[in-house]
Amino acid sequence: MEEYDAVIVGGGCAGTSAAFFLKEYRPEMNVLLMDRLDGKNYDLYHRMCGEAVSEAAFRQLRPLRAEHVVHDINYVEEIWPGGVVMGIRHNGYVIDRPKFLRSVQGRYLAKGGIMEKDAVLSVQRENGRYTLSCSSGSKVAAKYLIGADGVNSRVRREVFGTEPPEVIWTEQYIVDKDLPSNKISFIQGPQYNGGYRWEFPAGKHARIGFPRGTDVVKEDIIEKHRRAIPTGGLDRITDGRCLLVGDAAAMPNPLTFGGIRAALVSGRKAAEAVLWDDPGTYERWWRPSLFNHPSFMRAYRQFAELNEEGYKESARMFGRGSLPASFFKAMLIYPKYRGLYMAYVRSAMVGW
Ligand SMILES: Cc1cc2nc3c(=O)[nH]c(=O)nc-3n(C[C@H](O)[C@H](O)[C@H](O)COP(=O)(O)OP(=O)(O)OC[C@H]3O[C@@H](n4cnc5c(N)ncnc54)[C@H](O)[C@@H]3O)c2cc1C
Incomplete structure (x- = not known):
């Protein structure tokens, strides 16, 4: 059985960053960095995302920088x-x-990192080390185990x-x-059950998404995720x-659905x-971090309860005049x- 100082399960944003x-x-x-997918399946899985990351994210990730940029974004629009x-x-x-992740993995491999295609099925802890049983039939041992295997994390x-x-x-x-x-662009409304519809440029095309079953697209569909x-x-x-780390730790922001930055930084x-x-x-960093602020989930739940009138009322002070002035007026008039409002301000800082 191979033994490693650290095994990372999942080669998405979180696992690739850790490696x-x-x-x-x-x-x-x-x-060892392990992922159950490779080739086209890996690319397809990692394309299922808006792929939007803030400039601020890369300030927390130096020496990593934004590579394989498809669009430079300088404006965020909210339609209420x-x-x-x-x-x-x-x-x-x-x-x-996918190209960004492969590039970072290339730098990891160049430093002698090992990457394998395999899926972890079970984890055992014995004498302070972890033994992973994989779908290939192989077993690996690790002093440290990083679970970066996404929403359905086996490690978790x-x-x-x-x-x-x-x-x-x-x-x-x-x-x-x-x-x-x-x-x-983000389109808000009660039909999105606390979420929203997003419309992002994607090369010559567009990525449009929303919580399942809450909306439809009228354009010609090239891919559906x-x-x-x-x-x-x-x-x-x-x-x-x-x-x-990342989605395995349920880190995406419920207001913005942004999870790439939290994955890379975690x-x-x-x-x-x-x-x-x-x-x-690591635990002490995460607990009080702004990424983990309870106001995001509270705001998501409050939005899910709002009807059309509530949405209109909460946005009434905005759209005219300067944003800071509208914000202070809204804070006074609609306690x-x-x-x-405060969750929105925080999400502008860490939400993507
Ligand atoms: C439709 C959609 C749009 C989004 N848009 C944005 C956006 O625009 N901006 C943003 O910031 N966030 C966005 N997100 C969120 C973002 O995609 C995720 O938060 C981010 O991908 C999390 O990265 P991760 O590495 O933690 O997990 P993942 O990207 O899920 O990677 C997990 C990896 O683990 C591997 N794996 C899983 N199980 C095993 C196993 N048992 N053994 C070995 N390997 C395994 C998988 O193959 C995968 O490669 C979006 C999410 C969705 C669903």
Whole structure:
């Protein structure tokens, strides 16, 4: 049985980031990155996303930077019932996520990292180390185990025995539609059950998505995706020397559905905790972090309860004049929506 200093299960944003930072800072470390998919299936899985990441995310990820940028984004638009349209300047990117991930994995491999296609079926902990049984029939042992295996994380189920507090099923379409290449749009309304409809540019096409069954697309459909977004955070994300990152830890933001940044940053933080041989630092980073602020879930639940009138009322002060002035007026006039407004401000900081 092969033995590693660290095994990372799942080579998406969270796992690839963890693998990269482990080898970046300690090249002599013996690290295995494992994913159940490769080739076209891997690309297809990782295309099922809006692929929007903020510029701020990459400031937390240096020396990683935005690569394989398809669109430079500098504007975020919000369309609300009652004809309110809000826009803010916000820099970010729509990236080609499969290419971005392969590029980061290439840097990990160049430092001697090992990558294998296999699926973890079960995890056992004995004498302080983890033994993973895989679908190929092989077994591997690890001192540290990082669970980066997404919404249906096998590592989470086997080691922590928990499930995400909330799972939002979404459908997303790549359609024949020409959108401005510099902006991403969010359409709000009670029909989205607390969520929203997104319209992002995707090369010559557009990505349009919404919570499952809440809307339709009228354009010609090129690809259709269905995927779940786990959210709400977990009570614990470390157990002994096992650390959960990204979707496996239900980290996506329930207001924005953004999860790439939390996945990449948590991968880095988990790697740092492994390098310090102190998994507790990872849990201590996550608990009070803005990514994990309880106002996001409260706001998502409040939106899910709002009817058309409520949406219109909560947005009434916006759309005219400066955004900060509208925000302060709205905070004074509608105290019942203060939690929503504050969650929005925080989501602009960490939501994508
Ligand atoms: C429709 C949709 C649109 C989205 N749009 C955006 C967006 O625009 N911006 C944004 O920030 N976020 C977006 N998100 C959220 C974002 O996609 C996720 O939060 C992010 O991909 C999480 O990365 P991850 O590495 O934690 O998990 P994943 O990307 O799910 O990666 C998990 C990896 O683990 C592998 N794996 C699973 N099980 C096993 C196993 N047993 N053994 C081995 N390998 C395994 C999988 O093959 C996969 O490669 C969107 C999500 C959806 C569903």
